[in-house]
Amino acid sequence: MTTIAVGMRRAGSFVWDLLLKIQRLIMLTSIVLTTTGIIVEVVMRYVFRSSFIGLQELAAYFALWLYFSGAAYGTYTRSHITADLTHLVITKPYYLALQKFLTNLISCCLLIYIIPWGWRYFEWGITRREQSSSTFLGSTYDIVFFQSAIFYGIILMAFYCFIETIQWLKPVLKLQDFPDELMSERREYKTWI
Protein backbone atom coordinates (compact mmCIF):
# COMPACT_ATOMS: atom_id res chain seq x y z
CA MET A 1 0.00 0.00 0.00
CA THR A 2 1.37 3.41 -0.90
CA THR A 3 2.00 6.12 1.68
CA ILE A 4 -0.88 8.18 0.29
CA ALA A 5 -3.26 5.22 0.60
CA VAL A 6 -2.15 4.60 4.20
CA GLY A 7 -2.60 8.28 4.99
CA MET A 8 -6.06 8.34 3.45
CA ARG A 9 -7.02 5.20 5.33
CA ARG A 10 -5.90 6.77 8.62
CA ALA A 11 -7.76 9.99 7.86
CA GLY A 12 -10.89 8.01 6.97
CA SER A 13 -10.65 6.02 10.17
CA PHE A 14 -10.19 9.22 12.19
CA VAL A 15 -13.25 10.86 10.60
CA TRP A 16 -15.31 7.68 11.07
CA ASP A 17 -14.41 7.47 14.79
CA LEU A 18 -14.95 11.19 15.29
CA LEU A 19 -18.39 10.98 13.70
CA LEU A 20 -19.33 8.11 16.00
CA LYS A 21 -18.10 10.00 19.06
CA ILE A 22 -20.12 13.07 18.08
CA GLN A 23 -23.19 10.90 17.58
CA ARG A 24 -22.76 9.20 20.95
CA LEU A 25 -22.33 12.57 22.62
CA ILE A 26 -25.54 13.85 21.02
CA MET A 27 -27.39 10.69 22.09
CA LEU A 28 -26.21 10.96 25.67
CA THR A 29 -26.84 14.69 25.88
CA SER A 30 -30.35 14.37 24.48
CA ILE A 31 -31.46 11.65 26.90
CA VAL A 32 -29.91 13.47 29.87
CA LEU A 33 -31.54 16.79 28.92
CA THR A 34 -34.99 15.31 28.25
CA THR A 35 -35.00 13.28 31.47
CA THR A 36 -33.70 16.20 33.50
CA GLY A 37 -36.34 18.51 32.02
CA ILE A 38 -39.12 16.21 33.14
CA ILE A 39 -37.60 15.61 36.59
CA VAL A 40 -37.06 19.32 37.21
CA GLU A 41 -40.73 19.93 36.49
CA VAL A 42 -41.76 17.28 39.07
CA VAL A 43 -39.31 18.64 41.66
CA MET A 44 -40.48 22.21 41.06
CA ARG A 45 -44.09 21.17 41.55
CA TYR A 46 -43.68 19.11 44.72
CA VAL A 47 -40.66 20.67 46.39
CA PHE A 48 -40.82 24.34 45.41
CA ARG A 49 -44.61 24.52 44.76
CA SER A 50 -43.82 26.27 41.50
CA SER A 51 -43.49 25.44 37.83
CA PHE A 52 -41.28 26.08 34.82
CA ILE A 53 -44.03 26.63 32.30
CA GLY A 54 -43.08 25.09 28.96
CA LEU A 55 -40.17 22.99 30.27
CA GLN A 56 -41.82 19.68 29.33
CA GLU A 57 -42.58 20.97 25.84
CA LEU A 58 -38.94 22.03 25.52
CA ALA A 59 -37.90 18.51 26.58
CA ALA A 60 -40.24 17.10 23.93
CA TYR A 61 -38.53 19.25 21.30
CA PHE A 62 -35.11 18.01 22.47
CA ALA A 63 -36.43 14.48 22.14
CA LEU A 64 -36.42 14.93 18.35
CA TRP A 65 -32.61 14.82 18.57
CA LEU A 66 -32.86 11.75 20.78
CA TYR A 67 -35.09 9.97 18.25
CA PHE A 68 -33.17 10.80 15.10
CA SER A 69 -29.67 10.43 16.55
CA GLY A 70 -30.79 7.04 17.93
CA ALA A 71 -32.20 6.06 14.54
CA ALA A 72 -28.97 7.06 12.77
CA TYR A 73 -26.89 5.16 15.31
CA GLY A 74 -29.26 2.20 14.90
CA THR A 75 -28.39 2.15 11.19
CA TYR A 76 -24.70 2.07 12.16
CA THR A 77 -25.25 -0.76 14.68
CA ARG A 78 -27.57 -2.63 12.24
CA SER A 79 -30.23 -2.77 14.93
CA HIS A 80 -33.25 -1.58 12.96
CA ILE A 81 -36.25 -3.83 13.42
CA THR A 82 -36.74 -6.24 10.53
CA ALA A 83 -39.26 -8.91 9.57
CA ASP A 84 -36.81 -10.76 7.35
CA LEU A 85 -38.14 -14.13 6.21
CA THR A 86 -35.54 -14.75 3.52
CA HIS A 87 -33.35 -16.87 5.84
CA LEU A 88 -36.08 -19.52 5.60
CA VAL A 89 -35.51 -19.89 1.85
CA ILE A 90 -31.97 -18.61 1.24
CA THR A 91 -29.25 -20.81 2.64
CA LYS A 92 -26.30 -20.33 0.28
CA PRO A 93 -23.92 -17.63 1.60
CA TYR A 94 -23.57 -15.99 -1.82
CA TYR A 95 -27.31 -15.48 -2.25
CA LEU A 96 -27.51 -14.24 1.33
CA ALA A 97 -24.83 -11.65 0.53
CA LEU A 98 -26.74 -10.69 -2.61
CA GLN A 99 -29.96 -10.29 -0.61
CA LYS A 100 -28.18 -8.14 1.99
CA PHE A 101 -26.61 -6.03 -0.73
CA LEU A 102 -29.95 -5.45 -2.45
CA THR A 103 -31.90 -4.64 0.73
CA ASN A 104 -29.21 -2.17 1.80
CA LEU A 105 -29.19 -0.65 -1.67
CA ILE A 106 -32.99 -0.19 -1.57
CA SER A 107 -32.82 1.38 1.91
CA CYS A 108 -29.99 3.64 0.79
CA CYS A 109 -31.84 4.76 -2.37
CA LEU A 110 -35.02 5.50 -0.41
CA LEU A 111 -33.13 7.58 2.14
CA ILE A 112 -31.19 9.44 -0.55
CA TYR A 113 -34.51 10.13 -2.30
CA ILE A 114 -35.87 11.93 0.76
CA ILE A 115 -32.72 13.93 1.52
CA PRO A 116 -34.16 16.85 -0.55
CA TRP A 117 -37.36 16.65 1.53
CA GLY A 118 -35.24 17.00 4.68
CA TRP A 119 -33.15 19.79 3.18
CA ARG A 120 -36.19 21.78 2.06
CA TYR A 121 -37.72 21.45 5.53
CA PHE A 122 -34.46 22.57 7.13
CA GLU A 123 -34.18 25.48 4.69
CA TRP A 124 -37.82 26.41 5.35
CA GLY A 125 -37.09 26.33 9.09
CA ILE A 126 -34.14 28.71 8.68
CA THR A 127 -35.99 31.19 6.48
CA ARG A 128 -39.31 31.11 8.32
CA ARG A 129 -37.83 31.01 11.87
CA GLU A 130 -40.84 29.08 13.11
CA GLN A 131 -41.58 29.66 16.80
CA SER A 132 -42.41 27.09 19.49
CA SER A 133 -46.07 26.36 20.17
CA SER A 134 -45.59 27.09 23.90
CA THR A 135 -43.61 29.65 25.84
CA PHE A 136 -40.55 29.05 28.02
CA LEU A 137 -39.45 31.68 30.57
CA GLY A 138 -42.11 33.97 29.20
CA SER A 139 -41.47 33.86 25.47
CA THR A 140 -41.61 31.56 22.50
CA TYR A 141 -38.37 30.40 20.89
CA ASP A 142 -36.96 29.44 17.50
CA ILE A 143 -37.38 25.72 16.78
CA VAL A 144 -35.18 25.37 13.70
CA PHE A 145 -32.53 23.62 15.84
CA PHE A 146 -35.05 20.89 16.69
CA GLN A 147 -36.40 20.72 13.12
CA SER A 148 -32.88 20.14 11.85
CA ALA A 149 -32.71 16.84 13.78
CA ILE A 150 -34.79 15.23 11.03
CA PHE A 151 -32.34 16.30 8.30
CA TYR A 152 -29.42 15.15 10.46
CA GLY A 153 -31.05 11.74 10.97
CA ILE A 154 -31.87 11.22 7.29
CA ILE A 155 -28.35 12.19 6.16
CA LEU A 156 -26.64 9.85 8.62
CA MET A 157 -29.01 6.96 7.98
CA ALA A 158 -28.36 7.33 4.24
CA PHE A 159 -24.61 7.49 4.90
CA TYR A 160 -24.49 4.31 6.99
CA CYS A 161 -26.76 2.48 4.54
CA PHE A 162 -24.39 3.52 1.75
CA ILE A 163 -21.36 2.20 3.66
CA GLU A 164 -23.19 -1.04 4.40
CA THR A 165 -24.13 -1.42 0.72
CA ILE A 166 -20.48 -0.99 -0.29
CA GLN A 167 -19.41 -3.54 2.34
CA TRP A 168 -21.83 -6.11 0.88
CA LEU A 169 -20.88 -5.27 -2.70
CA LYS A 170 -17.38 -6.68 -2.24
CA PRO A 171 -18.38 -10.32 -1.53
CA VAL A 172 -21.10 -10.09 -4.19
CA LEU A 173 -18.69 -8.97 -6.94
CA LYS A 174 -15.88 -11.29 -5.93
CA LEU A 175 -18.20 -14.29 -5.46
CA GLN A 176 -16.68 -14.92 -2.06
CA ASP A 177 -18.01 -15.69 1.42
CA PHE A 178 -18.78 -12.66 3.51
CA PRO A 179 -17.33 -11.93 6.95
CA ASP A 180 -19.66 -13.17 9.72
CA GLU A 181 -19.47 -9.83 11.56
CA LEU A 182 -21.55 -8.22 8.79
CA MET A 183 -24.47 -10.47 9.63
CA SER A 184 -24.85 -9.45 13.27
CA GLU A 185 -25.47 -6.23 15.15
CA ARG A 186 -22.38 -4.19 15.95
CA ARG A 187 -21.19 -4.50 19.53
CA GLU A 188 -21.76 -1.57 21.86
CA TYR A 189 -18.39 -0.78 23.41
CA LYS A 190 -18.14 0.27 27.05
CA THR A 191 -16.84 3.75 26.35
CA TRP A 192 -17.96 7.11 27.72
CA ILE A 193 -18.63 8.36 24.18
Next chain:
Amino acid sequence: MDIAILASLLIFTLLIFAGVPIAFGFLGATVFVVVVKGYNPDFLLPAGFASFNSVTLLTLPFFIAVGFLVTAGSIASRLIDIANSVFGRIHGGLGVVAVVVSCVFGAISGAAASSVIAIGTTMIPQMEKRGYPRGYSAALISSAAVLATMIPPSLAMIMFAFVTGQSVAACFLATVGPAIILATLFSVLNIIMVRRMPSVRPPEPMTLKAVMVDVKNKTNPAIGAILLPVVILGGIYGGIMTPTEAAGVAVFYVMFLSLFVYRDMKLKDVVVALRSSVNSTGTMIVMTFFAALLGRLYTMEQVPLQVSDSLLTLSSNTLVILLLINLLLIITGMVMDELSAILLVTPLLFPVVLELGVHPIQFAAIIGCNLGMGMMTPPMAGIMYIGARVGRVTIDQMFKTSMILIAFGSIPVILITTFWPPLSLTIPRLLGVLH
Protein backbone atom coordinates in the same frame (compact mmCIF):
# COMPACT_ATOMS: atom_id res chain seq x y z
CA MET B 1 -59.74 0.12 -3.08
CA ASP B 2 -57.45 2.25 -5.24
CA ILE B 3 -54.91 0.13 -7.14
CA ALA B 4 -52.05 2.47 -6.15
CA ILE B 5 -52.88 2.01 -2.46
CA LEU B 6 -53.00 -1.76 -2.83
CA ALA B 7 -49.68 -1.61 -4.69
CA SER B 8 -48.16 0.45 -1.85
CA LEU B 9 -49.26 -2.20 0.67
CA LEU B 10 -47.75 -4.88 -1.57
CA ILE B 11 -44.50 -2.92 -1.83
CA PHE B 12 -44.38 -2.55 1.95
CA THR B 13 -44.95 -6.29 2.42
CA LEU B 14 -42.38 -7.30 -0.20
CA LEU B 15 -39.76 -4.91 1.17
CA ILE B 16 -40.05 -6.03 4.79
CA PHE B 17 -40.13 -9.75 4.00
CA ALA B 18 -37.12 -9.28 1.73
CA GLY B 19 -35.22 -7.98 4.75
CA VAL B 20 -35.45 -4.20 4.38
CA PRO B 21 -35.85 -2.69 7.89
CA ILE B 22 -39.54 -2.12 8.65
CA ALA B 23 -38.95 1.64 9.02
CA PHE B 24 -37.66 1.82 5.45
CA GLY B 25 -40.48 -0.45 4.29
CA PHE B 26 -42.92 2.23 5.49
CA LEU B 27 -40.73 4.83 3.77
CA GLY B 28 -40.78 2.82 0.51
CA ALA B 29 -44.59 2.73 0.53
CA THR B 30 -44.70 6.45 1.36
CA VAL B 31 -42.37 7.37 -1.50
CA PHE B 32 -44.41 5.17 -3.86
CA VAL B 33 -47.70 6.89 -2.94
CA VAL B 34 -46.08 10.34 -3.22
CA VAL B 35 -44.69 9.57 -6.69
CA VAL B 36 -47.69 7.72 -8.12
CA LYS B 37 -50.31 10.07 -6.72
CA GLY B 38 -48.26 13.15 -7.49
CA TYR B 39 -48.28 14.62 -3.98
CA ASN B 40 -45.97 17.49 -3.13
CA PRO B 41 -43.96 15.88 -0.30
CA ASP B 42 -43.07 19.16 1.40
CA PHE B 43 -45.97 18.93 3.85
CA LEU B 44 -44.97 15.48 5.15
CA LEU B 45 -41.94 16.25 7.33
CA PRO B 46 -43.53 19.31 9.00
CA ALA B 47 -46.58 17.16 9.75
CA GLY B 48 -44.33 14.46 11.23
CA PHE B 49 -42.43 17.02 13.29
CA ALA B 50 -45.68 18.46 14.64
CA SER B 51 -46.89 15.04 15.84
CA PHE B 52 -43.59 13.84 17.25
CA ASN B 53 -42.66 16.75 19.54
CA SER B 54 -45.11 15.17 21.92
CA VAL B 55 -44.71 15.05 25.71
CA THR B 56 -46.74 11.81 25.75
CA LEU B 57 -44.34 10.14 23.33
CA LEU B 58 -41.45 10.89 25.72
CA THR B 59 -42.81 8.07 27.89
CA LEU B 60 -41.40 5.60 25.38
CA PRO B 61 -37.66 6.50 25.58
CA PHE B 62 -37.85 6.75 29.36
CA PHE B 63 -39.40 3.33 29.90
CA ILE B 64 -36.96 1.83 27.39
CA ALA B 65 -34.11 3.42 29.38
CA VAL B 66 -35.52 1.90 32.59
CA GLY B 67 -35.58 -1.50 30.87
CA PHE B 68 -31.92 -1.22 29.81
CA LEU B 69 -30.78 0.00 33.23
CA VAL B 70 -32.67 -2.73 35.09
CA THR B 71 -31.30 -5.43 32.77
CA ALA B 72 -27.73 -4.18 33.22
CA GLY B 73 -27.96 -4.13 37.04
CA SER B 74 -29.03 -6.67 39.66
CA ILE B 75 -32.67 -5.63 40.11
CA ALA B 76 -34.04 -8.60 38.12
CA SER B 77 -32.09 -11.19 40.14
CA ARG B 78 -33.27 -9.62 43.42
CA LEU B 79 -36.89 -9.87 42.30
CA ILE B 80 -36.36 -13.50 41.24
CA ASP B 81 -34.95 -14.31 44.71
CA ILE B 82 -38.10 -13.04 46.42
CA ALA B 83 -40.50 -14.80 44.05
CA ASN B 84 -38.43 -17.97 44.47
CA SER B 85 -38.70 -17.84 48.24
CA VAL B 86 -42.50 -17.50 47.98
CA PHE B 87 -43.38 -19.89 45.12
CA GLY B 88 -40.28 -22.07 44.95
CA ARG B 89 -41.63 -24.42 47.64
CA ILE B 90 -44.28 -26.00 45.40
CA HIS B 91 -43.63 -28.72 42.81
CA GLY B 92 -43.21 -26.79 39.55
CA GLY B 93 -42.80 -23.61 41.56
CA LEU B 94 -39.78 -22.36 39.60
CA GLY B 95 -41.99 -22.12 36.51
CA VAL B 96 -44.51 -20.10 38.51
CA VAL B 97 -41.63 -17.89 39.67
CA ALA B 98 -40.75 -17.21 36.01
CA VAL B 99 -44.34 -16.18 35.27
CA VAL B 100 -44.70 -13.99 38.38
CA VAL B 101 -41.35 -12.26 37.88
CA SER B 102 -42.29 -11.54 34.24
CA CYS B 103 -45.36 -9.71 35.54
CA VAL B 104 -43.30 -7.73 38.05
CA PHE B 105 -40.68 -7.00 35.42
CA GLY B 106 -43.48 -5.84 33.13
CA ALA B 107 -44.50 -3.36 35.82
CA ILE B 108 -40.99 -1.92 35.58
CA SER B 109 -39.94 -1.91 31.95
CA GLY B 110 -42.81 -2.89 29.66
CA ALA B 111 -40.52 -4.52 27.11
CA ALA B 112 -40.69 -8.27 26.49
CA ALA B 113 -37.14 -8.55 25.14
CA SER B 114 -35.59 -7.06 28.32
CA SER B 115 -37.74 -9.42 30.36
CA VAL B 116 -36.51 -12.55 28.54
CA ILE B 117 -32.87 -11.47 28.78
CA ALA B 118 -33.01 -10.41 32.43
CA ILE B 119 -35.10 -13.33 33.70
CA GLY B 120 -33.88 -16.02 31.30
CA THR B 121 -30.20 -15.44 32.04
CA THR B 122 -30.75 -15.96 35.76
CA MET B 123 -33.55 -18.50 35.81
CA ILE B 124 -32.79 -21.00 33.03
CA PRO B 125 -29.63 -22.33 34.77
CA GLN B 126 -31.54 -22.54 38.10
CA MET B 127 -34.39 -24.42 36.43
CA GLU B 128 -31.96 -26.77 34.69
CA LYS B 129 -30.40 -27.64 38.07
CA ARG B 130 -33.86 -28.60 39.30
CA GLY B 131 -34.33 -30.92 36.27
CA TYR B 132 -36.37 -28.68 33.94
CA PRO B 133 -35.43 -29.27 30.26
CA ARG B 134 -33.73 -26.15 28.87
CA GLY B 135 -36.13 -25.99 25.91
CA TYR B 136 -39.11 -26.04 28.27
CA SER B 137 -37.64 -23.28 30.49
CA ALA B 138 -36.78 -21.09 27.50
CA ALA B 139 -40.29 -21.54 26.04
CA LEU B 140 -42.02 -20.77 29.34
CA ILE B 141 -39.90 -17.68 30.06
CA SER B 142 -40.32 -16.37 26.49
CA SER B 143 -44.08 -16.91 26.58
CA ALA B 144 -44.34 -15.31 30.01
CA ALA B 145 -42.35 -12.32 28.73
CA VAL B 146 -45.43 -11.38 26.73
CA LEU B 147 -46.95 -10.47 30.11
CA ALA B 148 -44.37 -7.67 30.35
CA THR B 149 -46.08 -6.04 27.37
CA MET B 150 -49.51 -6.34 29.00
CA ILE B 151 -48.76 -5.18 32.55
CA PRO B 152 -48.47 -1.37 32.75
CA PRO B 153 -46.34 0.44 31.73
CA SER B 154 -46.52 -1.17 28.29
CA LEU B 155 -44.63 0.20 25.29
CA ALA B 156 -47.28 -1.25 22.97
CA MET B 157 -50.04 0.60 24.83
CA ILE B 158 -48.06 3.86 24.74
CA MET B 159 -47.86 3.47 20.97
CA PHE B 160 -51.57 2.60 20.71
CA ALA B 161 -52.50 5.66 22.78
CA PHE B 162 -50.23 7.83 20.63
CA VAL B 163 -51.72 6.55 17.35
CA THR B 164 -55.38 6.74 18.43
CA GLY B 165 -55.24 9.74 20.75
CA GLN B 166 -56.57 7.76 23.76
CA SER B 167 -55.48 8.22 27.38
CA VAL B 168 -52.17 6.43 28.09
CA ALA B 169 -53.26 5.71 31.68
CA ALA B 170 -56.50 4.06 30.48
CA CYS B 171 -54.74 2.03 27.76
CA PHE B 172 -52.20 0.80 30.33
CA LEU B 173 -55.01 -0.61 32.48
CA ALA B 174 -56.94 -2.21 29.60
CA THR B 175 -54.63 -5.22 29.45
CA VAL B 176 -54.29 -5.78 33.21
CA GLY B 177 -57.36 -8.06 33.49
CA PRO B 178 -56.34 -10.23 30.52
CA ALA B 179 -52.74 -10.33 31.84
CA ILE B 180 -53.86 -11.61 35.25
CA ILE B 181 -55.89 -14.41 33.62
CA LEU B 182 -53.04 -15.24 31.25
CA ALA B 183 -50.49 -15.38 34.10
CA THR B 184 -52.81 -17.68 36.07
CA LEU B 185 -53.35 -19.98 33.08
CA PHE B 186 -49.59 -20.12 32.34
CA SER B 187 -48.85 -20.96 36.00
CA VAL B 188 -51.49 -23.72 36.11
CA LEU B 189 -50.39 -25.14 32.74
CA ASN B 190 -46.78 -25.09 33.98
CA ILE B 191 -47.66 -27.05 37.12
CA ILE B 192 -49.61 -29.62 35.07
CA MET B 193 -46.76 -30.04 32.56
CA VAL B 194 -44.02 -30.18 35.21
CA ARG B 195 -45.82 -32.92 37.15
CA ARG B 196 -45.52 -35.10 34.05
CA MET B 197 -41.74 -34.58 33.89
CA PRO B 198 -39.92 -37.21 35.92
CA SER B 199 -36.67 -35.25 35.64
CA VAL B 200 -38.03 -32.36 37.72
CA ARG B 201 -37.36 -32.97 41.38
CA PRO B 202 -39.83 -31.59 43.93
CA PRO B 203 -38.26 -29.04 46.31
CA GLU B 204 -37.05 -29.99 49.79
CA PRO B 205 -39.89 -29.58 52.28
CA MET B 206 -39.55 -26.57 54.63
CA THR B 207 -41.53 -25.53 57.68
CA LEU B 208 -43.76 -22.45 57.37
CA LYS B 209 -41.50 -20.60 59.80
CA ALA B 210 -38.41 -21.36 57.70
CA VAL B 211 -40.24 -20.16 54.58
CA MET B 212 -41.21 -16.91 56.32
CA VAL B 213 -37.63 -16.31 57.45
CA ASP B 214 -36.40 -16.99 53.90
CA VAL B 215 -38.94 -14.55 52.42
CA LYS B 216 -37.90 -11.88 54.94
CA ASN B 217 -34.19 -12.39 54.22
CA LYS B 218 -34.72 -12.12 50.45
CA THR B 219 -37.07 -9.13 50.73
CA ASN B 220 -34.77 -6.84 52.71
CA PRO B 221 -32.06 -6.46 50.04
CA ALA B 222 -34.72 -5.97 47.36
CA ILE B 223 -36.91 -3.31 48.96
CA GLY B 224 -35.68 -0.66 46.52
CA ALA B 225 -36.45 -2.90 43.53
CA ILE B 226 -39.92 -3.74 44.87
CA LEU B 227 -40.65 -0.04 45.31
CA LEU B 228 -39.93 0.69 41.63
CA PRO B 229 -43.33 -0.51 40.31
CA VAL B 230 -44.92 1.30 43.26
CA VAL B 231 -43.20 4.54 42.24
CA ILE B 232 -44.27 4.14 38.61
CA LEU B 233 -47.83 2.87 39.00
CA GLY B 234 -48.54 4.67 42.27
CA GLY B 235 -47.28 7.88 40.69
CA ILE B 236 -49.56 7.52 37.67
CA TYR B 237 -52.73 6.19 39.27
CA GLY B 238 -52.33 8.12 42.51
CA GLY B 239 -52.70 11.27 40.41
CA ILE B 240 -49.23 12.41 41.48
CA MET B 241 -47.54 12.31 38.10
CA THR B 242 -48.37 11.96 34.42
CA PRO B 243 -47.11 8.75 32.74
CA THR B 244 -44.25 10.76 31.17
CA GLU B 245 -43.21 12.19 34.55
CA ALA B 246 -43.45 8.75 36.20
CA ALA B 247 -41.22 7.32 33.47
CA GLY B 248 -38.67 10.13 33.91
CA VAL B 249 -38.65 9.68 37.69
CA ALA B 250 -38.22 5.91 37.19
CA VAL B 251 -35.08 6.51 35.10
CA PHE B 252 -33.54 8.60 37.90
CA TYR B 253 -34.73 6.17 40.58
CA VAL B 254 -33.12 3.16 38.88
CA MET B 255 -29.88 5.08 38.29
CA PHE B 256 -29.79 6.15 41.95
CA LEU B 257 -30.56 2.61 43.12
CA SER B 258 -27.91 1.00 40.92
CA LEU B 259 -25.18 3.59 41.55
CA PHE B 260 -25.59 4.41 45.23
CA VAL B 261 -27.73 1.76 46.94
CA TYR B 262 -26.91 -1.56 45.26
CA ARG B 263 -23.63 -0.30 43.77
CA ASP B 264 -23.93 -2.92 41.02
CA MET B 265 -23.23 -0.46 38.19
CA LYS B 266 -20.52 2.08 37.54
CA LEU B 267 -21.26 5.44 35.95
CA LYS B 268 -19.79 4.17 32.68
CA ASP B 269 -22.25 1.21 32.71
CA VAL B 270 -25.11 3.68 33.19
CA VAL B 271 -23.86 5.77 30.24
CA VAL B 272 -23.65 2.67 28.01
CA ALA B 273 -27.13 1.53 29.08
CA LEU B 274 -28.58 4.99 28.36
CA ARG B 275 -26.87 5.09 24.98
CA SER B 276 -28.20 1.65 24.07
CA SER B 277 -31.66 2.77 25.11
CA VAL B 278 -31.43 5.82 22.80
CA ASN B 279 -30.35 3.51 19.98
CA SER B 280 -33.32 1.23 20.63
CA THR B 281 -35.74 4.17 20.96
CA GLY B 282 -34.48 5.74 17.74
CA THR B 283 -35.07 2.60 15.70
CA MET B 284 -38.61 2.34 17.09
CA ILE B 285 -39.47 6.01 16.67
CA VAL B 286 -38.14 6.38 13.15
CA MET B 287 -40.33 3.42 12.20
CA THR B 288 -43.28 5.19 13.83
CA PHE B 289 -42.32 8.41 12.05
CA PHE B 290 -42.32 6.89 8.56
CA ALA B 291 -45.50 4.94 9.38
CA ALA B 292 -47.12 8.22 10.42
CA LEU B 293 -46.16 9.80 7.08
CA LEU B 294 -47.72 6.85 5.25
CA GLY B 295 -50.74 7.02 7.55
CA ARG B 296 -51.25 10.67 6.67
CA LEU B 297 -51.24 9.87 2.96
CA TYR B 298 -53.65 6.96 3.54
CA THR B 299 -55.97 9.26 5.47
CA MET B 300 -55.92 11.75 2.60
CA GLU B 301 -56.81 8.87 0.28
CA GLN B 302 -59.60 7.83 2.72
CA VAL B 303 -58.09 4.33 3.09
CA PRO B 304 -59.32 3.69 6.69
CA LEU B 305 -62.86 4.46 5.54
CA GLN B 306 -62.54 2.09 2.60
CA VAL B 307 -61.13 -0.72 4.81
CA SER B 308 -63.99 -0.17 7.24
CA ASP B 309 -66.60 -0.34 4.46
CA SER B 310 -65.01 -3.45 2.93
CA LEU B 311 -64.91 -5.31 6.25
CA LEU B 312 -68.44 -4.34 7.16
CA THR B 313 -69.78 -5.55 3.81
CA LEU B 314 -68.27 -9.00 4.47
CA SER B 315 -70.78 -9.66 7.23
CA SER B 316 -73.29 -7.77 9.29
CA ASN B 317 -72.60 -10.00 12.29
CA THR B 318 -70.42 -8.22 14.88
CA LEU B 319 -69.16 -11.58 16.17
CA VAL B 320 -67.89 -12.61 12.74
CA ILE B 321 -66.21 -9.26 12.12
CA LEU B 322 -64.50 -9.34 15.51
CA LEU B 323 -63.25 -12.88 14.86
CA LEU B 324 -61.92 -11.73 11.48
CA ILE B 325 -60.17 -8.79 13.16
CA ASN B 326 -58.63 -11.17 15.70
CA LEU B 327 -57.42 -13.42 12.91
CA LEU B 328 -55.93 -10.48 11.04
CA LEU B 329 -54.20 -9.24 14.21
CA ILE B 330 -52.76 -12.68 14.99
CA ILE B 331 -51.43 -13.05 11.44
CA THR B 332 -49.96 -9.54 11.58
CA GLY B 333 -48.38 -10.31 14.96
CA MET B 334 -46.91 -13.51 13.50
CA VAL B 335 -45.01 -11.66 10.80
CA MET B 336 -43.96 -8.41 12.48
CA ASP B 337 -43.16 -7.05 15.93
CA GLU B 338 -45.92 -5.56 18.04
CA LEU B 339 -45.03 -1.89 17.58
CA SER B 340 -44.86 -2.13 13.77
CA ALA B 341 -48.10 -4.11 13.80
CA ILE B 342 -49.83 -1.44 15.89
CA LEU B 343 -48.63 1.26 13.50
CA LEU B 344 -49.89 -0.66 10.49
CA VAL B 345 -53.24 -2.06 11.58
CA THR B 346 -54.53 0.35 14.22
CA PRO B 347 -55.31 3.28 11.88
CA LEU B 348 -56.99 0.86 9.45
CA LEU B 349 -59.07 -1.09 11.97
CA PHE B 350 -59.89 1.67 14.45
CA PRO B 351 -62.84 3.09 12.42
CA VAL B 352 -64.21 -0.45 11.97
CA VAL B 353 -64.27 -1.26 15.67
CA LEU B 354 -65.81 2.11 16.50
CA GLU B 355 -68.51 1.37 13.91
CA LEU B 356 -69.13 -1.99 15.61
CA GLY B 357 -69.57 -0.25 18.96
CA VAL B 358 -66.39 -1.64 20.52
CA HIS B 359 -64.93 0.72 23.12
CA PRO B 360 -61.50 2.11 22.06
CA ILE B 361 -59.98 0.97 25.36
CA GLN B 362 -61.33 -2.56 24.85
CA PHE B 363 -59.80 -2.48 21.38
CA ALA B 364 -56.47 -1.58 23.03
CA ALA B 365 -56.76 -4.77 25.09
CA ILE B 366 -57.74 -6.85 22.03
CA ILE B 367 -54.71 -5.51 20.15
CA GLY B 368 -52.41 -6.08 23.14
CA CYS B 369 -53.51 -9.71 23.60
CA ASN B 370 -53.44 -10.63 19.92
CA LEU B 371 -50.08 -9.08 19.17
CA GLY B 372 -48.68 -10.57 22.37
CA MET B 373 -49.62 -13.99 21.08
CA GLY B 374 -48.16 -13.13 17.67
CA MET B 375 -44.80 -12.53 19.36
CA MET B 376 -44.82 -16.17 20.49
CA THR B 377 -45.88 -17.59 17.14
CA PRO B 378 -43.49 -18.51 14.29
CA PRO B 379 -42.29 -17.51 11.71
CA MET B 380 -41.44 -14.08 13.18
CA ALA B 381 -41.73 -15.03 16.86
CA GLY B 382 -39.10 -12.48 17.82
CA ILE B 383 -39.40 -13.16 21.50
CA MET B 384 -38.97 -16.91 20.99
CA TYR B 385 -35.75 -16.31 19.04
CA ILE B 386 -34.39 -14.21 21.91
CA GLY B 387 -35.48 -16.93 24.36
CA ALA B 388 -33.72 -19.56 22.24
CA ARG B 389 -30.55 -17.46 22.20
CA VAL B 390 -30.61 -16.83 25.95
CA GLY B 391 -31.39 -20.49 26.72
CA ARG B 392 -28.97 -21.78 24.07
CA VAL B 393 -31.62 -24.10 22.62
CA THR B 394 -33.23 -24.49 19.21
CA ILE B 395 -36.73 -23.28 18.36
CA ASP B 396 -37.97 -26.85 17.86
CA GLN B 397 -36.99 -27.69 21.47
CA MET B 398 -39.32 -24.89 22.57
CA PHE B 399 -42.07 -25.51 20.05
CA LYS B 400 -44.27 -28.05 21.90
CA THR B 401 -44.38 -26.07 25.15
CA SER B 402 -45.08 -22.83 23.29
CA MET B 403 -47.94 -24.36 21.35
CA ILE B 404 -49.52 -25.75 24.54
CA LEU B 405 -49.28 -22.32 26.19
CA ILE B 406 -50.78 -20.64 23.12
CA ALA B 407 -53.63 -23.15 22.72
CA PHE B 408 -54.68 -23.32 26.37
CA GLY B 409 -53.49 -19.88 27.55
CA SER B 410 -53.33 -17.18 24.91
CA ILE B 411 -56.26 -18.15 22.66
CA PRO B 412 -58.83 -18.43 25.51
CA VAL B 413 -57.66 -15.04 26.87
CA ILE B 414 -58.00 -13.43 23.42
CA LEU B 415 -61.54 -14.76 23.06
CA ILE B 416 -62.60 -13.63 26.55
CA THR B 417 -61.07 -10.17 25.98
CA THR B 418 -62.86 -9.81 22.64
CA PHE B 419 -66.30 -10.92 23.70
CA TRP B 420 -66.44 -9.79 27.35
CA PRO B 421 -65.79 -6.00 27.52
CA PRO B 422 -65.82 -5.74 31.36
CA LEU B 423 -62.52 -7.66 31.45
CA SER B 424 -60.71 -4.72 29.90
CA LEU B 425 -62.96 -1.83 30.96
CA THR B 426 -63.65 -2.50 34.66
CA ILE B 427 -60.20 -1.73 36.05
CA PRO B 428 -59.79 1.59 34.16
CA ARG B 429 -63.29 2.58 35.36
CA LEU B 430 -62.58 1.55 38.96
CA LEU B 431 -59.42 3.67 39.00
CA GLY B 432 -61.26 6.62 37.52
CA VAL B 433 -59.28 6.95 34.29
CA LEU B 434 -62.27 5.96 32.14
CA HIS B 435 -65.76 7.36 32.45
